[in-house]
Amino acid sequence: MKTYIALLRGINVSGQKKIKMTQLRELLGKEFNEVQTYIQSGNVIMSSELSSESEVSSQIEKLIENAYGYNVKVLTYTVDDLKKRFSENPYRDKDTKNLYFTFLSENKSELPEHKVSSKKGKHEEITLIDDVLYMYAGDGYGKTKLTNNFFEAVLNLNATTRNYRTVSKLLEMAKEL
Incomplete structure (x- = not known):
């Protein structure tokens, strides 16, 4: 299991693409483990069996699109990266x-x-x-x-x-x- 840090682009900025962090943790918890968020701007730490940053980004983007209808770009990094x-x-x-x-x-x-x-x-x-x-x-x-x-x-x-x-x-x- 790898630890990833995902940076979501443009959520909760100027009233756009509102997502409560409790709801985001719950949503991502369906596919990822140990999900944590930091402040309201879309910073997520989690662990996953997925093998690449691009897979994690894609999965998060799909989950948000399906749950909220938002097209949110996600950049994901391993801790070392x-x-x-x-x-x-x-x-x-x-x-x-x-x-x-x-x-x-x-x-x-x-x-x-x-x-x-x-x-x-x-x-x-x-x-x-x-x-x-x-x-x-x-x-x-x-x-x-x-x-x-x-x-x-x-x-x-x-x-x-x-x-x-x-x-x-x-x-x-x-x-x-």
């Missing part, structure tokens, strides 16, 4: 309350610099490593124009963003499973 991505954060020397991870549905080798630089704020830094965009948003994520939706549009893929604290907490919770 998420730990690796977390440790590759190039902004370890920065204030963690302004650090963000945008997880991409596929690897990208480069960003369209001309599009990014025109939106980038004075106190923002961004680094792409494989399928994660690491961002330091010095003025806070609420003020950046380099949003999850922006990156989905310019990179033509699915993405979901989490702050440093959330990723750290998910890894901590997964250790206890």
